[in-house]
Amino acid sequence: MTKYLKFMVLGMLALVAMMFIGMTARTTYDRQVDYKVDLAGTEVPKFDEIELPRQHQHDDANSLPFTGSAAIDVDGDGAEELFIGGGHGQKDALYKFNGKDFGLLPRAAGITKTDDASTLGALVIDANNDGRQDLIVTRPSGIWLYTNNGGNFSGQKLSAPLQKDTAPLSVAIADINRDGLFDMYVSGYIRNDLVEGLNIFRNDYGGTSALLINNGDNSFRDETNMRGLRYKHNTFQSAFSDFDHDGDLDLIVAHDTGHVKTWENRGNGHFRDLPNPNSTKYSYPMGIAIADYDNNGFVDFMFSNVGSTPPNFMVRGDLNDDQITNWKWMLFQNKGALSFADVAETAKLADYEFAWGAVFEDLNLDGREDLIVSQNYVSAPFHKLPSWRLPGRLFVQNPSGEFVEVGSRAGVINKRYSITPITSDFNQDGRPDIAHINIAGRSKVFLSRPGGSNSGYLKIKLPDHVKSIGALVTVTLDDGHKLHKPFVSGEGLASDSSHIITVGLGKRRARNIDVSFIGGAEIKKSGSFRNETVQLGSGQ
Numbered sequence: 157m158t159k160y161l162k163f164m165v166l167g168m169l170a171l172v173a174m175m176f177i178g179m180t181a182r183t184t185y186d187r188q189v190d191y192k193v194d195l196a197g198t199e200v201p202k203f204d205e206i207e208l209p210r211q212h213q214h215d216d217a218n219s220l221p222f223t224g225s226a227a228i229d230v231d232g233d234g235a236e237e238l239f240i241g242g243g244h245g246q247k248d249a250l251y252k253f254n255g256k257d258f259g260l261l262p263r264a265a266g267i268t269k270t271d272d273a274s275t276l277g278a279l280v281i282d283a284n285n286d287g288r289q290d291l292i293v294t295r296p297s298g299i300w301l302y303t304n305n306g307g308n309f310s311g312q313k314l315s316a317p318l319q320k321d322t323a324p325l326s327v328a329i330a331d332i333n334r335d336g337l338f339d340m341y342v343s344g345y346i347r348n349d350l351v352e353g354l355n356i357f358r359n360d361y362g363g364t365s366a367l368l369i370n371n372g373d374n375s376f377r378d379e380t381n382m383r384g385l386r387y388k389h390n391t392f393q394s395a396f397s398d399f400d401h402d403g404d405l406d407l408i409v410a411h412d413t414g415h416v417k418t419w420e421n422r423g424n425g426h427f428r429d430l431p432n433p434n435s436t437k438y439s440y441p442m443g444i445a446i447a448d449y450d451n452n453g454f455v456d457f458m459f460s461n462v463g464s465t466p467p468n469f470m471v472r473g474d475l476n477d478d479q480i481t482n483w484k485w486m487l488f489q490n491k492g493a494l495s496f497a498d499v500a501e502t503a504k505l506a507d508y509e510f511a512w513g514a515v516f517e518d519l520n521l522d523g524r525e526d527l528i529v530s531q532n533y534v535s536a537p538f539h540k541l542p543s544w545r546l547p548g549r550l551f552v553q554n555p556s557g558e559f560v561e562v563g564s565r566a567g568v569i570n571k572r573y574s575i576t577p578i579t580s581d582f583n584q585d586g587r588p589d590i591a592h593i594n595i596a597g598r599s600k601v602f603l604s605r606p607g608g609s610n611s612g613y614l615k616i617k618l619p620d621h622v623k624s625i626g627a628l629v630t631v632t633l634d635d636g637h638k639l640h641k642p643f644v645s646g647e648g649l650a651s652d653s654s655h656i657i658t659v660g661l662g663k664r665r666a667r668n669i670d671v672s673f674i675g676g677a678e679i680k681k682s683g684s685f686r687n688e689t690v691q692l693g694s695g696q
Contacts, residue, residue, distance in 0.1 A: 186464050193560040197243040199520040199611070200551050203567045203590065206272050208251060208258055213243035214534055214573075214596040219349050222325060222532050224278030225593040226581035226652040228289050230265055234689070236654055237261070238591055240599060241293060246485065248275050248293070253582045256602060266309040266694045267302050271532070273537075276411040279328035279581065281338060282620040283374075291459045292340075294324040294650070296347065299340070308666075315375035316340065321592045322363035323347050326650040330396040330405045331382070331622045334340045334675070337370035338622040339374025341407060344613035354535075355473030357413045357438055362390035370453040384427045389414045393444045393513075395646050397455045398674060399430075400494050401695035405429075405674055406458055406627045410441035413473065416486070417460055420494060433498035434459075437482040438475055443649040444577060447516035448640045449525045452665060453628075454490035455642045458500075459648075460511035460529060461485050463673035465538065465546070467682070470621065504558045509546050509684035510536075513576025515651030517588045519566075519604070521611040521660030523639055530574035534596045545571040548592060576648035581658070586687060588658055593651065612661035615689040618643055620655055623673060631659050632668040634684075655676055662687060 224241035288304040302481040304308040322344035344363030368376035445458040487500040500506035531546035548570035551559035587604035
C-alpha cells in the first residue's frame with residue numbers, strides 16, 4: 157500500500173459526498189457558517205493579476221508538498237525581488253518586477269542547487285551584518301546559506317545537525333545566547349520516503365525539530381534537549397517573538413496532526429511549555445500569520461487548519477473517540493501576561509475551509525491588519541477538480557475587529573495549489589502587493605491599484621540582522637492614536653514576506669516612531685511622516 161492510498165480512498169468517498177451538496181453550499185464552497193459581517197466604512201483594496209512565467213514542478217513521489225519563497229532585495233535598490241524555490245529536479249528562481257511584469261533573473265543570481273531535491277523553505281536575514289539581505293533555504297539535503305555579494309549570491313551548506321529521519325522544512329531565527337550570532341529553530345518534517353500517512357497523531361511519529369546554536373563560524377551545535385525544547389512530531393512553521401514584553405524571545409510552533417506549541421523563554425534561553433487554547437485539542441495547525449491584529453501592544457497569531465473541507469472521519473486518523481479535536485481556523489488573541497484566547501469565532505474567521513500559509517498585512521492602509529490565506533492541496537482528490545478547488549481567501553478587518561472575506565471584490569482569486577501568500581510592495585506604490593506561491597503550476601502576483609486620498613502610508617526599514625527580530629515599532633499619529641507593529645521574521649508557511657514594516661495612516665500623519673529592541677535598546681524619531689520610507693539604524 158502506498159503512503160497516500162488510504163488518504164486517497166477516503167478522499168474519494170468525501171468527494172462523492174460533496175457531489176450531493178446543494179447550490180447554496182457550492183456558492184460558499186464547503187463552509188458551514190455564512191458569516192454576516194458589516195463592511196460599511198471599510199475600503200476593499202483592488203488588485204491586478206499577473207501570472208509568473210515559470211511552471212513549478214511537483215513530484216509527489218520524491219518531494220514533500222512544499223516550496224520555499226521569500227521577498228528579498230537582491231540588488232539593494234529598495235525594491236524587493238521574489239524568490240521561489242524549485243521543485244524536484246528544478247532550479248530555484250528569482251523574479252524582478254520591471255514595471256510591467258516579472259522577469260527571471262539569469263541563473264537565479266547565483267542561487268544554485270547541488271542536487272535534484274526540492275527547496276522546501278526560505279528565510280531572509282543579513283547574516284554577516286554588511287547591510288545586504290542574505291537567504292537561508294532548506295532542502296532534504298540540509299540547510300543552505302546564500303550570502304549576498306552585492307546582487308549575486310555565493311552558497312554554503314551549513315554544518316547543522318539533524319536527525320536522520322528528518323527533513324528541515326522551515327527555519328526561525330533568533331540570537332538565543334545573545335552573542336550577536338544567528339541561531340536557528342529548525343522545523344523538522346519526516347523525510348518523504350518515510351511518510352506512513354497524512355493523519356497520524358501519535359507522538360513517536362514524525363520528524364524532530366531542533367534548536368541549533370551558532371558556533372561562530374556558521375557551524376551549529378544541537379541544544380534542543382538542554383534548553384527544554386525536545387518534542388518529536390512533524391512541524392510546519394515556527395517563529396520567535398516576545399509574547400509578554402519581558403525582553404526575551406519566546407517561540408511559537410505549529411505541529412502537523414498535533415497542537416500549537418507556545419514555548420516561554422524563561423529569561424536565560426531555556427524554555428517551558430506554556431498552555432494555550434490548543435494545548436488539549438488535536439488539530440492540523442499549518443501556516444502562522446503574525447501581527448498585533450487588535451492593536452493592544454501584544455503580538456497575536458492566526459493558524460490555518462483543515463477547516464470544513466474534509467469530513468471528520470477522514471481527518472481523525474488514529475485518535476481515540478475521547479480525544480478532543482478542533483478542525484477550525486484559530487486566532488490567538490494575546491491578552492498579555494502569557495495568556496492567549498482563541499477568538500476566531502468572534503472575529504468571524506473560524507469556519508472556513510482547508511488552508512495552508514497565512515499572512516497579516518494592512519492592505520487598504522486604514523491602520524487595521526487584514527489577512528491573506530492560501531488554499532488547495534495538490535495531493536487531495538477533492539482538489540483535483542478545478543471546479544471544486546478553493547479560491548484562496550482575502551479578508552479586510554472592519555472597525556469592530558471582524559474579518560470580511562472580499563477576495564472576489566478585490567480581484568484576488570487563486571484556484572491553484574497555493575502553499576503560502578507573500579506580501580511586498582513590488583510596484584513601489586506604497587500599498588502591499590500579494591504573491592500566491594503555487595506548487596504544480598504557475599504562481600500569481602496581485603499588484604495593488606492606487607488608493608484614494610484616505611490611504612496614506614509610512615514604511616519603516618530596520619536592519620535585517622538578528623538583533624531586529626522581536627523588535628516592536630510603535631507609531632503615534634497626529635490624532636494621538638498609536639499603532640503597534642512587530643518586526644516579523646518568517647510568516648506564512650516555509651516563507652518570508654517583506655521585512656519592511658508598512659503602517660497604514662488613512663487620512664492621518666505620523667508624528668513619532670518608537671522602536672523597542674529585545675535587550676532594551678530603543679530608537680525614537682519625531683517629525684511629520686506620510687507616504688514615505690524611514691530607515692532606522694540598529695539602536696545597538
